Amino acid sequence: MLEIRYVWEWPVRITHWVNALCVVVLALTGFAIGTPILVAGDGSYVMGWVRFVHYVAAYAFTVSVLARFYWMFAGNHHASWRAFIPWTTAVGRRNFVKMLRYYTFTGKQISYEVGHNPVAALAYAGIFALFVFQIVSGFALYSQYNPGGFMAGLFAPLLNLVGNQWLRLGHHGVMWLLLGFFINHVYSGWLMDVKERNGTMSGIVSGYRFIEPRDL
Amino acid sequence: MNSEQIPEPISIPEEILQKWEAKGVSRRDFMKFCTAVTATLALPVSFIPQVAAAMDDQRLPVIWVEYQSCSGDSEAFLRANQPTAAEIILDVISLEYAEVVMAAAGHQAEQAKWAAMEKYKGKYLLIVEGSIPTGAGGAYCTVGGESAVDSAKKLIQNAAATITVGTCASFGGIPAAAPNPTGAVSVRELVPGAAIVNLPGCPVNAENLTATIVHFLTFGKLPAVDALGRPKFAYGKRIHDNCERRAHFDAGQYAEDFGDAAQRQGHCLYKLGCKGPETFHNCPTIRYNEGTSWPIMAGHGCIGCSEPGFWDTMTPFYRRLPQVPGFGIEATADKIGLGLVAATAAAFAAHGIASACRKGDAMESDKLKREE
Incomplete structure (x- = not known):
């Protein structure tokens, strides 16, 4: 008998979509800052606005990622930080191998999960690390507009250790990694929506998934 | 602020102006010098008389040494400056040793350097130009048979303060660029903790060097510096x-x-x-x-010559981002990134086609009801 289960609580869904929107906006504006494709005539303020949107989106993204980190400790077990390190339990390890074998066409069985599948969960742990890198490197570069300021003082050790050009290159490169992840993420969601038939895609909108307990 | 308020008039005492006039520096030039230096140091105009008074004949002993350098900083200081500014500074300080301008040569010059160090121990201002090679026991740069490492250490430790001129002395510069064959280091890396102010730039801006010396003459200490040892008045803004x-x-x-x-x-x-x-x-x-x-x-973009890691991080000069390590010269971060994204898309498209053709791998398959 199929069960309707409430899996993704509202903070998970909201932060997911805020993150998605911010990543798209930040990638577009960030690319336009690195390679100014928007040009304009006298009296315009194109680059000024592009940078403004980038910085506003950056703050929104930071708040959203921090809120998600908070929810890793306050939310249900699907949202918990433990969900992102699947190999700590024997079941998690077994399901990880099972899912990896399914993805690589060496196994037939999907590791049927209520929350994240273990391979996806590990990918998300990596994505969160990249998010943190983007936030730290981004604000470090941003802080240079006011060298005497609080933010510059906060990031000075990092800037002096790594150098702003390598940070800039890293910030730029990780954008491409995130775009690669974006393709992977949408594809995997779609694939599981087709194969699992449990509302994977609508789950991140409504929060509900349809679970057959016998398959678990 | 009350607009009626009339600021205190700033004046330089008559005798100071007359003294400089007697030396062939017009009152106007001297006032311009004091005003410009005060402005460069980001001091209020009320400091002009103090700066002018400090330009008294203090005979501050200065030793200017060069190691792995191109003498570009000496050139910048001697040639680019207004003749009067160089005149004023050279009149106020006592340049005991400077390879580019001294008359002495050989053993005589060496003797003068060490004699000055002994005579003005703890009182002289040391100016270092060029990086210091530490490789091969310091053999890559020797002056008078002594390695740069040894002589620089001695001179820095006995100086009242040290000013590094140019990016090489401040951060290692071009000699320290990868693969750094001579093991070149900056002065601050050689003697950490010494009283050093870094004036990077390729070459150093003579105005900033003048201002730093004047600051030392006026206040008896080096100007306030940032985390990289650069004076805030000159390197405080992007x-x-x-x-x-x-x-x-x-x-x-x-x-x-x-x-x-x-x-x-x-x-x-x-x-x-x-x-x-x-x-x-x-x-x-x-x-x-x-x-x-x-x-x-x-009409030419900045090449970031005064930043640490210049040459390794600021090249290619005509592109915004440095080279991605491990990739070819023509591979920019964007080309690599675009390739990565295209490869991801292609891989998942292939995976999707293969997955669509798979049979018997779906869940709940037994419950699938066809809509007829």
Whole structure:
């Protein structure tokens, strides 16, 4: 008998979509800052606005990622930080191998999960690390507009250790990694929506998934 | 502030002006010098008389040594400055040793250097130009049979203060660029914790060196520095934020090529690889050669010459981002990134086709009801 289960609580869904929107906006504006494709005539303020949107989106993204980190400790077990390190339990390890074998066409069985599948969960742990890198490197570069300021003082050790050009290159490169992840993420969601038939895609909108307990 | 308020008149005592006139420096030139230096140091105008008084004949002993350098900083100081400014500074200090300008040579010069060090122990100002090679036991640079490592250490430890001129002495510069064959280090790396002020730049801006010396003469100490040991008055702001072409950056007006109409109209050089957004220096306000010009004014992007890791991180000069390590010369971060994304898309498309053709791998398959 199929069960309707409430899996993704509202903070998970909201932060997911805020993150998605911010990543798209930040990638577009960030690319336009690195390679100014928007040009304009006298009296315009194109680059000024592009940078403004980038910085506003950056703050929104930071708040959203921090809120998600908070929810890793306050939310249900699907949202918990433990969900992102699947190999700590024997079941998690077994399901990880099972899912990896399914993805690589060496196994037939999907590791049927209520929350994240273990391979996806590990990918998300990596994505969160990249998010943190983007936030730290981004604000470090941003802080240079006011060298005497609080933010510059906060990031000075990092800037002096790594150098702003390598940070800039890293910030730029990780954008491409995130775009690669974006393709992977949408594809995997779609694939599981087709194969699992449990509302994977609508789950991140409504929060509900349809679970057959016998398959678990 | 009350607009009726009349500020205290600033005046330089008559006898100081007359003294300089007697030396052949006109009152006007001397006042200009004091005003310019006070402004460079970001001090209020009320400090002008104090600066003027400090220009008294103190005979501050100065030793200027060069190691792995091109003498470009000596040249910049001696030639680019207004003759009067160099005259004033050279009149106030006592240049005990300087390879480019001294008359003495050989053993005589060496003797003069060490005699000056002994005589003015703890009192002289040391100026170091060039990086110091530590490889091969210091054999890559020796002066008078003594390695740069040994002589620099001695001179720094006995100095009242040390000023490093140029990027090589401040951060290692070009000799320290990868693969750094001579193991070149900056002065601060050689003697950590010594009283050192870094004046990077390729070459050092003579105005900043003059101002730093005047600061030492006026207040008896080195100016306030940032985390990299650079005086805040000269390196406290980013070039990009004071750039005369900045309005074009914000507006979205960029030179696409050298010599195009946009470049001639003074549009932003960002797309030609300008490193103004990552470089901290007062070039836009002080400029070079008595305020005549500076690279961006002349139509060439900043190359970030005064930043640590210059050459390794600021090249290629005509691109915004450094080379991605491990990839070829022509591979930019964007080409690699685009390739990565295209490869991901292709891989998942293939995976999707293969998955669509799979049979018997779906869950709940037994419950699948066909809509007829």
